[in-house]
Amino acid sequence: MPRQITSFSNETVKRLRGLRDKKVRKGEGLFLAEGLRILAEARDSGMLPEIIAYSAAAGVHPLAAEIIAAAEARGADVIETTPDILSKMSGKDNPQAILGAYRQPDMALAAIDRAAAPLWIVAQALRDPGNIGTILRTGDATGAGGLILIDDSADPWSVEAVRASMGAIFTQTVASARWEEFIAWLREGPGQLVGTSLNTSHDYLDPDYDQPCFLLIGNESQGLPPSYEAECDLLVKMPMLGRADSLNAAVAAAVMAFHVRASWRNRS
Amino acid sequence: MPRQITSFSNETVKRLRGLRDKKVRKGEGLFLAEGLRILAEARDSGMLPEIIAYSAAAGVHPLAAEIIAAAEARGADVIETTPDILSKMSGKDNPQAILGAYRQPDMALAAIDRAAAPLWIVAQALRDPGNIGTILRTGDATGAGGLILIDDSADPWSVEAVRASMGAIFTQTVASARWEEFIAWLREGPGQLVGTSLNTSHDYLDPDYDQPCFLLIGNESQGLPPSYEAECDLLVKMPMLGRADSLNAAVAAAVMAFHVRASWRNRS
Known part of the structure; x- marks a missing residue:
């Protein structure tokens, strides 16, 4: 009672x-x-x-x-x-x-079955727990398997992150790893690492994205470190038509995740 | 001095x-x-x-x-x-x-020149000033002309909204209107009103979007009122592949805005 x-x-x-x-x-x-x-x-x-x-x-x-x-x-x-x-x-x-x-579930990379989903979101050094929750919610909507948090990140188990996830904290796998550890794990199996960057001329609408696709999103204020970009299989740019040179991190993750899903729609 | x-x-x-x-x-x-x-x-x-x-x-x-x-x-x-x-x-x-x-600039609808941009974002009863700022930032990135706030909304001039806009508060036109007033203004000129909704079978990837396109985004927790949906020229749905039935409002606005821009890319 x-x-x-x-x-x-x-x-x-x-x-x-x-x-x-x-x-x-x-x-x-x-x-x-x-x-x-x-x-x-x-x-x-x-x-x-x-x-x-x-x-x-x-x-x-x-x-x-x-x-x-x-x-x-x-x-x-x-x-x-x-x-x-x-x-x-x-x-x-x-x-x-x-x-x-x-x-709290186990956050080791080993808990991730990469074959379980065609899409995974990887976010580096996110500072805002609301962004983490929003990205989890987007991951759920786009059929991602989960979110891999790289380096020092805000806490996905904070009240703010859980709230912003609208329940996706329970449906998405959440892992945490240092960059070197993540890259070593990633290269043990199939997976295309796609970074969003300003330092490329590839428009995000053009490539054929592989499965599983690992979308790499950079820190809110710094973006991705150059050495992390160098490790990506593909760098793509979202065109910025106005004066700003970047997007909110959760927005960038969502635009990429929805586009990658859409690009697979007519796949046999 | x-x-x-x-x-x-x-x-x-x-x-x-x-x-x-x-x-x-x-x-x-x-x-x-x-x-x-x-x-x-x-x-x-x-x-x-x-x-x-x-x-x-x-x-x-x-x-x-x-x-x-x-x-x-x-x-x-x-x-x-x-x-x-x-x-x-x-x-x-x-x-x-x-x-x-x-x-604070004038927020009357009359301040908007709809011919100045092919895309406008319209948001109904947003509660979170951070969402307003994030939508302004997305509007800047996608070449939108501005944001029209419908009904009672969080204050776009709040510190939180200005901060989240990352400067887009100064590059985007911001207007505010009651729904009836907005619809009367909209129908005085060209413009396709596109609502995002669960109550439709139209996938957002399928339509040809007209210019100027007015993207209508609903309140964070309630979505759009049925009578507002009825007024739309087009209702589209973003497929939800997971358990959640909705997206963060700023994410929904961004996915739609980027997709509509992308759909125009090869337009002559």
Whole structure:
């Protein structure tokens, strides 16, 4: 049975609240996801939270009740609490009525089966967790297998990234690696590494893209290091018709991912 | 000559700081832009700030000195201040060394010359100022003429929107209108209104897009109201290959804008 908790100093409340901090997330190996829609996405992808906090202030949605029951049956810690306390945990003024703490999956490259999808997104040193979440959401929409985070990156398990992913954090494989490690892994099997760059005359609309295609997106302010570009099988440029010389990283990833998918549409 | 200001209670400091508030921005008719890169973009687009604050703590870049001199010559209020005070104004821990307050341009539809560009982006009830800025940046990259904000929208003059636009706030025309007003204006001249929707079987890759094309993007969580979809000349769907049923609004705008441009590439 759920425990009723109305105290901010309760241990489970403090533990959940702590998960907004990267070090605590890393230590616990857990991350927070909020809202029935995302918790249902997780359940449909085979994942249940280890801790759930919810408010019954506006009633409990039948789907929420199902997830709570399923998680309890698997030994989850479940607390019923107040909107105020949920607000403190999520850092939002208008919190969702339910949130869960999930186990972070293994982020080793070895967890990736490159044959499982024709498209993978690789992002280097992303700084903005919202961009990571948005790229995961785009990956889900374009049938990518997942996202490989290269070098030091914002935390994909942060509340902001999970929120922006709209549930795709549960459907996309997420891996993390240093560049050298990634290149060594990539070259062990098939895969075309495609970088987006200003330092090329190849328009992104022209090439035939291979499968699996690994789309490499550079850091928000610096773009890709020259030595990383040199390693790519193909560099392509998205034409910039205005005064700006770059795109938002999540936008660049999406335009490339949708175009590559579209280029395969009439493939036999 | 710039005045040296080191007091948080100085009137110009308070005035600039106040511009982070929407009501104050509206009352003053000004907005804040930060950073030499964006101020240079503004200058190259013919706009100079009415107020400038900068720090000489790390020296003054020659380009900053040029902009400061040009603005002063036009009667701008210029203050030299501390990084701490700049931080208070911008709300950032590591503030840019220069910021300016600019006059908000007229946002009436009448300010738009639809013949000036083949592509315009129209966004309905956007809630996230970051999305507005990102869409402006995409509009610049795809040669759009500007962004028309429909109904109640986040403020394009907010610090977050200006920052995400990376200077495109100065190169794109920004207008604001109620839906009925927009439709009446649109139908007075040429223009194909293209909505993105799940309620159609038309894949976005198939149609011939007319010029000028008005791309209509729906609110982040609700999408377009059915009555707005009914008004579109064309509804198209971006295929969703995963579990998610929607895209980030700025991503949807970018994928459509880049595709429409690409579809025109071989046009005579």
